[in-house]
Amino acid sequence: MSGDPQEEADLDAAWGAALGEAAAAAPAATPAAPDAARELNQAEIDSLLGFDSGSDRRAAAQTGIERIIRSGLVSYERLPMLEIVFDRLVRLLSTTLRNFTSDNVEVSIDSIASLRFADYLDSVPLPAMLGVFKAEAWDNYAMAVVDSPMIYSVVDVLLGGRRGTAAMRIEGRPYTTIERSLVERLLNVVLADLTAAFEPLSPVVFRLERLEVNPRFAMISRPSNACVLVRLRVDMEGRGGKLELLIPYATLEPVRELLLQQFMGEKFGRDSIWETHLAEELRHTEVVLDVVLDEQIMPLGAVLDLRVGDRIALGVAPGAPVRLACGPVGLFEAQLGRRENRLAVRIERALPRGGRPGAAGAATQVTEETAA
Known part of the structure; x- marks a missing residue:
């Protein structure tokens, strides 16, 4: 370092100017008062709630693996004849409910799907009534679920409610004895039509055993067992609701071969023309005695x-x-x-x-x- 007094003076002046600028900028960088409002950004909100910003990307990357795992757990098979049975049920139920309610009733199928028994119980919209019924010939059980709008609509129609007005729903209370009795009559009508729908395929009688309001008391199958879910929509001039039928595959096992066959018309897989031709040819067959x-x-x-x-x-x-x-x-x-x-x-x-x-x-x- 040189001992020139002029250079030392210039250096001191430069350092002094730098310190002055830092001191002038310091008040602007001071933290805000504790009572000042501060908004959190999306990253901080995700961190507080336990989410990660990259979770969506990872979920998208794992979608294929999850699908492979889930597809390997339960293998559902398509039952062509079962769809025909439920189409027949819709036709029968439309006529029967018109006579039962003395009102204009339209019944339609929302969907027919296969899922696990536990997955369905977790998705049941409460409050609802769960009717457990037994297939006598097959010695196994199934379930019919009536949701809350359907319950109040049936009660309103059967007790003389005015047409064209939505049924009054009173939530937060248990169902009364009158409501349970009317829903039980409705389920008996549905099961009678379900018996008639299965009649051309296999003689069976469906009998209602009990009504439950808690899904935990309606365990008719193991949680991992596969089931067929049929969602029916019932419309009664501005009123109505959903009626769901849950039939485990184990219940349908005695007629599984019949449900897998193809069909022609209402004969449910039989061809009367071919049967008549075969019978005539057999009568002309020569045998040796x-x-x-x-x-x-x-x-x-x-x-x-x-x-x-x-x-x-x-x-x-x-x-x-x-x-x-x-x-x-x-x-x-x-x-x-x-x-x-x-x-x-x-x-x-x-x-x-x-x-x-x-x-x-x-x-x-x-x-x-x-x-x-």
């Missing part, structure tokens, strides 16, 4: 030693009944006789299908020649 006089068990060596002119003694007396057989199946018991110059048999009775099988045609030839 064997007259079995007797059956004997012989060693193979004795059969190989048979020569022309050898005789085989029958173990039956003359006039004993013979059997008529078609292949290995015995059909009738008959008496052997003669008509003009031909041998003939007269059928006496039918043999049970579990009877002894008939003999071969070659054995019949030998025994007939011996009898002659």
Whole structure:
């Protein structure tokens, strides 16, 4: 460092000017008063609430993996005949509810979906009434859910409410005995139509067992079991609501093969033209009937030693009944006789299908020649 007094003076002046500018800018950088209003930005709000700004990007990146995992948990199958059954239910229910309510009722299907039983219970809009019913022939259970707007609409219609006005909803209280009784009558009507809808496919009777208002008391299946959910919308001139039917796949298992088949019209998979043609062709089919006089068990060596002119003694007396057989199946018991110059048999009775099988045609030839 040089000892020139002029240079030292210039340096001191420069440092002094710099310090003066810093002191002048200091008041502007002082923090605001504690009572001053301060707004949080989106990043600070996400941090306080426990969200991360990059969570959306990560969720989008994991969407494919989540779909693969979820698709591997439960494999749902499409049941074509079940859709026809519910279409028939809608037609029946529209007419039945018109007679039940004496009002103009329109019933339509919102959706038919497959989901887990626990997922549906978590999504039930409360308050609602859950009707547990049993399929008698299939020995298993299903569930019908009536939401709150539908309950109040049915009560209003059946108790003489004016048309064209929405039903009054009083939330925050349990359902009364009258409301439960009217909903029970509604569910009995729906189950009767559901029984009629399944009648062409498989005879079954659906019987209502109980009404629940808490989904925890309506556990008819394991939480992870697959179910079919049918959402029905009921409109009654400005009033109405939703009616949902939840049927586990385990309940439909006895008729699973019938629900998987294709269909033609209302015959539910049957073709009457082909059935008639097949029946006519079967009646014209030719079959060979064997007259079995007797059956004997012989060693193979004795059969190989048979020569022309050898005789085989029958173990039956003359006039004993013979059997008529078609292949290995015995059909009738008959008496052997003669008509003009031909041998003939007269059928006496039918043999049970579990009877002894008939003999071969070659054995019949030998025994007939011996009898002659």
